[in-house]
Amino acid sequence: MLAGVDHLLDRVRSDERSPAAGSAGTASAALAAALVMKAARRSRAVWPEAGGAIAQAAALETRLWAASDELERSYRRAVEALESGDQEDIGQFVPAAADASLELARIAADVAELAVDAAHHCDQAHHADVTVAAILATAAARTGAHLVAVNLLSRPDDFRSSEARLLVERSHAAAEMLASER
Numbered sequence: 001m002l003a004g005v006d007h008l009l010d011r012v013r014s015d016e017r018s019p020a021a022g023s024a025g026t027a028s029a030a031l032a033a034a035l036v037m038k039a040a041r042r043s044r045a046v047w048p049e050a051g052g053a054i055a056q057a058a059a060l061e062t063r064l065w066a067a068s069d070e071l072e073r074s075y076r077r078a079v080e081a082l083e084s085g086d087q088e089d090i091g092q093f094v095p096a097a098a099d100a101s102l103e104l105a106r107i108a109a110d111v112a113e114l115a116v117d118a119a120h121h122c123d124q125a126h127h128a129d130v131t132v133a134a135i136l137a138t139a140a141a142r143t144g145a146h147l148v149a150v151n152l153l154s155r156p157d158d159f160r161s162s163e164a165r166l167l168v169e170r171s172h173a174a175a176e177m178l179a180s181e182r
Contacts, residue, residue, distance in 0.1 A: 018072045022075060022143070025104055025144055026068035026071070029107060029140035035133035037054050037058065041054060042122075042125075043126060046123050053114065056114055060114065070103070071104060077093040078093045095152070097147075102167075104144035105148065105164050108140035108143075109167040111134075116130075116177060118130045134175035140171075141171040145168045
């Protein structure tokens with residue numbers, strides 16, 4: 001795992017165009033899902049349904065990595081379209097980059113809400129883990145929402161902007177609730 005993190009960090013800090021913010025947001029959400037899995041695995045004695053949370057977290061992580069791949073692809077296409085000035089390509093690829101960013105925010109908000117469910121069932125020794133999971137997921141949702149705004153080229157009236165803001169609010173509310181439960 002650490003070798004994979006090191007590899008991701010090397011790629012993010014490189015002078016390559018991608019991976020960048022979207023990949024960092026994905027990694028944050030994936031760490032959040034991993035923390036939920038850990039809390040559930042370590043809580044089987046007090047939480048008989050922990051296996052369901054483990055499966056949900058694993059499914060969300062799988063979705064995250066698929067979304068991350070699409071986010072990188074759509075970002076590259078959008079930048080190429082913008083650099084070429086081709087209006088047809090801009091109209092096609094820039095909104096697609098916003099869609100991919102919105103998917104990151106959606107999944108991250110789902111991870112934050114799964115962290116809340118885990119917090120209410122897991123061994124309380126792991127409450128801090130699921131709280132941090134919700135905080136990391138909120139950061140990922142905010143990342144996705146910011147990238148939606150950037151890719152919509154200052155069109156805050158687009159439905160994707162509204163949905164992204166709601167997803168951030170959902171994840172933030174989850175993190176705040178868990179942090180207040182200490």
